Amino acid sequence: MNQPLLLTATQKAGPAVTATVGGLVLLVLLALPLLSLLPADSPFQVSAYTLTLTGKILCYAIVALALDLVWGYAGLLSLGHGLFFALGGYAMGMYLMRQASGDELPAFMTFLSWTELPWYWTGTEHFWWAMCLVVLAPGLLALVFGFFAFRSRIKGVYFSIMTQALTFAGMLLFFRNETGFGGNNGFTNFRSILGFGITEPGTRAALFFATVMLLVASLFLGWRLARSKFGRVLTALRDAENRLMFCGYDPRGFKLFVWVLSAVLCGLAGALYVPQVGIINPGEMSPTNSIEAAVWVALGGRGTLIGPLLGAGVVNGMKSWFTVAFPEYWLFFLGALFIVVTLYLPKGVIGLLKKRGEQ
Amino acid sequence: MRITATAEFMLEPAFDPNKDAGSSRDAIGLGQAAGTGLNTRHGTILTLEDISVSFDGFKALNNLNLYIGVGELRCIIGPNGAGKTTMMDVITGKTRPSEGQAWFGETLDLQQMSEVQIAQSGIGRKFQKPTVFEALSVFENLELAQKTDKSVWASLRARLTGEQRDRIAEVLETIRLSTSARRPAGLLSHGQKQFLEIGMLLVQDPQLLLLDEPVAGMTDAETEFTAELFKSLAGKHSLMVVEHDMGFVGSIADHVTVLHQGSVLAQGSLAQVQADERVIEVYLGR
Numbered sequence: 001m002n003q004p005l006l007l008t009a010t011q012k013a014g015p016a017v018t019a020t021v022g023g024l025v026l027l028v029l030l031a032l033p034l035l036s037l038l039p040a041d042s043p044f045q046v047s048a049y050t051l052t053l054t055g056k057i058l059c060y061a062i063v064a065l066a067l068d069l070v071w072g073y074a075g076l077l078s079l080g081h082g083l084f085f086a087l088g089g090y091a092m093g094m095y096l097m098r099q100a101s102g103d104e105l106p107a108f109m110t111f112l113s114w115t116e117l118p119w120y121w122t123g124t125e126h127f128w129w130a131m132c133l134v135v136l137a138p139g140l141l142a143l144v145f146g147f148f149a150f151r152s153r154i155k156g157v158y159f160s161i162m163t164q165a166l167t168f169a170g171m172l173l174f175f176r177n178e179t180g181f182g183g184n185n186g187f188t189n190f191r192s193i194l195g196f197g198i199t200e201p202g203t204r205a206a207l208f209f210a211t212v213m214l215l216v217a218s219l220f221l222g223w224r225l226a227r228s229k230f231g232r233v234l235t236a237l238r239d240a241e242n243r244l245m246f247c248g249y250d251p252r253g254f255k256l257f258v259w260v261l262s263a264v265l266c267g268l269a270g271a272l273y274v275p276q277v278g279i280i281n282p283g284e285m286s287p288t289n290s291i292e293a294a295v296w297v298a299l300g301g302r303g304t305l306i307g308p309l310l311g312a313g314v315v316n317g318m319k320s321w322f323t324v325a326f327p328e329y330w331l332f333f334l335g336a337l338f339i340v341v342t343l344y345l346p347k348g349v350i351g352l353l354k355k356r357g358e359q
Numbered sequence: 360m361r362i363t364a365t366a367e368f369m370l371e372p373a374f375d376p377n378k379d380a381g382s383s384r385d386a387i388g389l390g391q392a393a394g395t396g397l398n399t400r401h402g403t404i405l406t407l408e409d410i411s412v413s414f415d416g417f418k419a420l421n422n423l424n425l426y427i428g429v430g431e432l433r434c435i436i437g438p439n440g441a442g443k444t445t446m447m448d449v450i451t452g453k454t455r456p457s458e459g460q461a462w463f464g465e466t467l468d469l470q471q472m473s474e475v476q477i478a479q480s481g482i483g484r485k486f487q488k489p490t491v492f493e494a495l496s497v498f499e500n501l502e503l504a505q506k507t508d509k510s511v512w513a514s515l516r517a518r519l520t521g522e523q524r525d526r527i528a529e530v531l532e533t534i535r536l537s538t539s540a541r542r543p544a545g546l547l548s549h550g551q552k553q554f555l556e557i558g559m560l561l562v563q564d565p566q567l568l569l570l571d572e573p574v575a576g577m578t579d580a581e582t583e584f585t586a587e588l589f590k591s592l593a594g595k596h597s598l599m600v601v602e603h604d605m606g607f608v609g610s611i612a613d614h615v616t617v618l619h620q621g622s623v624l625a626q627g628s629l630a631q632v633q634a635d636e637r638v639i640e641v642y643l644g645r
Contacts, residue, residue, distance in 0.1 A: 229517040232499050236492040243490040246451065247504045247563060248478040253511040 018306075029058070029212045033205035048204060055208045055276045057316045058215055062269035064296040064308035065218050066262040071294070072302030073231060074258050075238030076155070080163030081266050082290035083170045084138035088267025089280040090174075091137050093187035094121060095130030096198070096275060100191040107189070108182040118180040127194055134271040135264050142263030143256070150252040150259075155241075164287050171285035186281025193275050204276070211272045215309075218265055222305050225258075234258060235303075295334065299341050301348025310349055397464040397481060397566055404429045404567050404597045405450065410459035412445055412621075419445040420456065421621035427567070432593035434608045434629075435601045437618035438641060443601045444487065446618070447569050451484050452477045463567070479509070483565030487572050489552035493545030497536050497555060500544050501527045504559035527562060533588070534558040549576040557588070568592070570600045574607050586610045605629075617641075 032054060038045040063085055070076045097106040098121075105114060123129040145166060149159060177183035196203045225231050236244045237251050244251060274280045283289075292315070300311025315337070322330045345352055397404075405427040412420040420442045427433050435443055448454035449461060452474040461469040467480055478484075492500050505523060507513070519527075531537045534554040539547065544555055553573060560568055573589075574582045582604070589598060589611050602608050608615060609629050617625040617632050625635045632638050 225515075228515055229502070230511070230514040232492075232495055232503060233514050235494050236503055239492050239494055240490050243486070243492065244503070245474050246478050246484045247509070247559065248475060248506075249503075249509045250473075250475040254514070257511050 022306075026212075026216070029054075030209070033208040036205055036208075037201055048199075048201065051204055051208055052276050053320060055204075055211050056273060057313055058208075058211045059269045059273040059276070060293070060296065060316055061309045061312040062211075062215050062218050063266050063293050064300065064312040065215075065222055065305065066265035066269070067293050068297050068302055068305070068308040069222055069225070069258055069265075070262045071297060072304070072308070073226065073234040073238065074255055076255065076259065077160045077294065078163045078262075079160045079287065079290045079294060080165075080167035081262070081293050082287075083163075083167035083285050084142060084263040084266035085270040085273070085289075086170070086174075086280065086282070086284040087137040087141065088134045088270030089274040089284060090181055090187070090270075091124075091130055091133035091267070092271035092274045093181075093190075093280045094124040094133070095127060096190040096193060097182075097187050098125040099193065100189060106182075106187075108177075108185065109180075112177060121180070131271075134267050138263040138267035138270075139260055142260045146256045146259040150255045164290065167285050167290050168287055171282045171287075174282035174285060182281070184282060186279060186283075187274075188279040188281075190275065190278060198275055198278070207272060207276050211269075211276070214268055214272060219305060219309070226305065230254070230257075292334070295338050295341075297348075299337065299345070299348055301350030304348075304350045307348050307350035314349070398466045399429050399464045401465060402428050404431075404464060405599070406460070406462040407446070407449070408460045408462075410446075410449060410456045410461060412442075412449060412454055412456050418621050420449065423459070423618075423622050425616065425623060427597055427599055430594045430597055431614065432589060432598045432600070432612060434612035434615045435599060435618060436603070436605075436608060436615060436632075437624070440620075441618040442621040443618055444571060445621075447484060447571055447599075447601065450477075450569060451482060478563075478565075481564075481566040482569065483560040483563045483567070484569040485556050485560055485571060485573055487575070489549065489556050489576075491544040491547075491552050491555050491559070493543065495544060496541050497531070497544055497547070498527060498540040500555060501530060501558055501562050505562040506564045530558045530561050533561065535584075550578060550581045553577060554581075554585075557585070561592075565596065567597045567599065570598065572602055573600060574602065574604055582607055583610075 032046055032051060035044050035046040036048065036051045063081060066084075067078060067081050070078055101107065104110070105117065109117070124133070145163075149162060154162060173179055174181050174186075175184050181187070190198045192198055193203065193207075196206075233244065233249060233254055237249075237254060241251055270280075270284075293312075296311035296315050297308045298311070299315060300309065301307030315334075318333075319330060322333060341348065347354075403426050405425070407423055407425040410420050410423040411418060423442070423446065425446070435446070437443055445454060449456050450469060452469060452472060455470065463469050463477070463480060463482060469477060472480065492503065495503070502519065502523075505527065507517070507523070528537070531540055534557060536547075536551060536555060536558065539551070544552065547555060553576065557570075557573065560570075570589075574585050577585065586607060589600065592598060600608075600611070612629060615627065615629045615632050616623055617635075617638050619637075619641045624641060625632045625638050627635075
């Protein structure tokens, strides 16, 4: 039975169990950055690799949550959320590149023998402006795209294809050196953020902490939205858009709001991803990345808030193990996973857990 | 001035510019003004004039003229393909006519309004196939349909007031779904879904209700109950019911319009239209 408005797991497994598990996970996540600051010979020390990997997965989890808001609740399957993620990442990357190059031009521009910064780089040496761009770039693109798409009542598979085309177009644009974002190499060799060395344990711990906070905030926001009348309107929109219109709701505004919100969340996740991973290139905009995000949500269980987080964690955890153990089989495994989920787990892992709980 | 509500009066509203807005409701014995913003001073809530709709050369509606009076319960019958559903599509803005005029009250030009604006201005529609929000509970279905500010911002902050809760409880009682309030609407039986959709129209509090085959799939008892319900609604609301079930039509309607090939073939009481030679010909194909 589909009750997407409630945290289905919470309801079935009992609030106590979920709160305990959730609290434990949160505690571990908050402890990780502190443990990483321990001296290297301590048995509890968490390596920089583990911390960065976990931080990266948490960023992906935010993307999964954002995608779930539009797919699981409003029924808009986006296959282009990687674009918003990458745009947020690039906005942060611009600031980091300016930090690294000081008063000079960023290195890749010098190679192109450019003598001055393109106009859109203006102000990116300021952290606050970079933060504005992190929100504005994906937000405005989503607003313009969404406005025209929803006005023309594009939905279903056509909407998915258009989002896919959008991210592909973005990738091709950013691959060009003339675009002014480092071409296919993208941005890398960052040195510092807000004056702190980017590879220092303290900076890494702080970035990780910020990621956990953003995840918690997104989860809270998603929970509030899902519990509000707005969330119920979205579900109604997904199931019977015509009925909703004859009830007097204008679906366009509702779609646009959740669509832009989702894009902005992705942008913020991208902005935290880049300093932790240390690189951003147009590969992040490749269609496969966006499709993978849809797999996380489907695996975890769409229309639930915890499910996508679980999905992102499980798939990426497996990915990092697989790509080390059997690198050539990962994509086959991912494809098989998607087929199995579609055929046997239409409600994802959360649906499975719920079923167990009922028996 | 009091005028007795007769079929003739409904069909041909007398022109009287001295009347105030809403006084026509008093004229037909309703004693209350129509909802805010709707001017029905001539006693007509819906005016369709010379409406034509063609799909790739096929004329689904052909110079259709139809007037619905305030508080009237009108039944529309006609063979398949007569244009009944297309007419509802035109009224609700889903289909735009190629010719003609459609007015809601005296002042609202339906052709200039979007589907959402039409719904907000007070026209409610029930679909042929019962359409409810299956993933939501019965209560939530009614909550969404309820007449209130339906903008994005209002929905983000919306809290149900006690008055709104009472109204929903009242409608739940009316449609006999009080015990299923917490059940997901997807689990209801076909007949219950029909009632839920009617209930959603009631909380929306429209001035004109368009009902497309409301008793399809209902048991005899449910049909009888629906007939009672509609009769109690007429007067407070104007109703336009498209139905094939002649027994049902006979039990509710004092006034019937027969559509054929996109235009009005006959109007009058059910007995009158059933005695009409042309109607018999159309139905029996002689």
